[in-house]
Amino acid sequence: MEVKPVLVRTRPERADGPRHRRYPGASPSGATEVLRFGQRYADLCDRRLADRLILEDAAEESGELSVHERITCHFHRRWVHECISSPVHVIILTGHRWCRHCEAEASVAVDELTGSVAVTCTRCRRSPGTAATRQILRTCHASLVAARESRRAQAAEKRTTTAA
Ligand SMILES: [Zn+2]
Ligand SMILES: [Zn+2]
Numbered sequence: 001m002e003v004k005p006v007l008v009r010t011r012p013e014r015a016d017g018p019r020h021r022r023y024p025g026a027s028p029s030g031a032t033e034v035l036r037f038g039q040r041y042a043d044l045c046d047r048r049l050a051d052r053l054i055l056e057d058a059a060e061e062s063g064e065l066s067v068h069e070r071i072t073c074h075f076h077r078r079w080v081h082e083c084i085s086s087p088v089h090v091i092i093l094t095g096h097r098w099c100r101h102c103e104a105e106a107s108v109a110v111d112e113l114t115g116s117v118a119v120t121c122t123r124c125r126r127s128p129g130t131a132a133t134r135q136i137l138r139t140c141h142a143s144l145v146a147a148r149e150s151r152r153a154q155a156a157e158k159r160t161t162t163a164a
Contacts, residue, residue: 033058041077048150049079068096068135071143079147081117081140084108095132099124108136115144 037057041050053072059065060074067074076083083089090097090105097106099121106128109118117140119133120126127133 044077046150046154048153049077049147052146053077068094068132069139071139071146079143081110081112081143081147084110084136084140091132095128095130096136098132099126099128100130101128106133108140110140110144112144115141117141117144 033054037054038050040057041053044050044053049072053074056065056070056072057074060067060070071080072078073080073083073089075088076086084097085108087105089108092098097108097119098104099106102121102123104121104123106119106121109116109120111117117137119128119136121128
């Protein structure tokens with residue numbers, strides 16, 4: 001017999017999954033988390049990024065970490081400053097990348113060299129002075145630092161391998 005869903009949920013895009021907060025109940029992170037969440041990131045070259053993704057997936061699922069406080073993106077499998085400009089990261093309800101005054105999208109400019117991050121409304125050209133904007137600035141800065149450290153460590157590893 002065919003089972004019909006009682007509640008029909010609209011899914012405008014595949015990406016709405018990671019935005020939903022999950023409820024606590026997962027065990028503390030460790031080898032189990034690598035088994036549970038690691039598969040998704042098995043092919044990533046940057047192992048530090050993969051480790052951080054696994055850690056944040058587990059923390060998000062257990063309710064210890066808000067999806068908006070992540071410095072890695074579950075959906076894009078990247079450091080968050082690298083994909084924050086994707087339309088997927090516009091969340092109208094929470095005000096992330098959204099100017100409520102203009103009801104318009106805000107863009108994020110990330111300068112990897114200087115480490116500067118700016119959120120600007122595409123209509124009024126001002127930065128939405130909201131908690132969500134401050135959160136984007138904070139997480140993107142942290143993500144920039146983590147990515148830089150990871151690159152530095154990778155370069156050092158490469159040097160050691162070549163020298164050996
Ligand atoms: Zn993303
Ligand atoms: Zn605006």
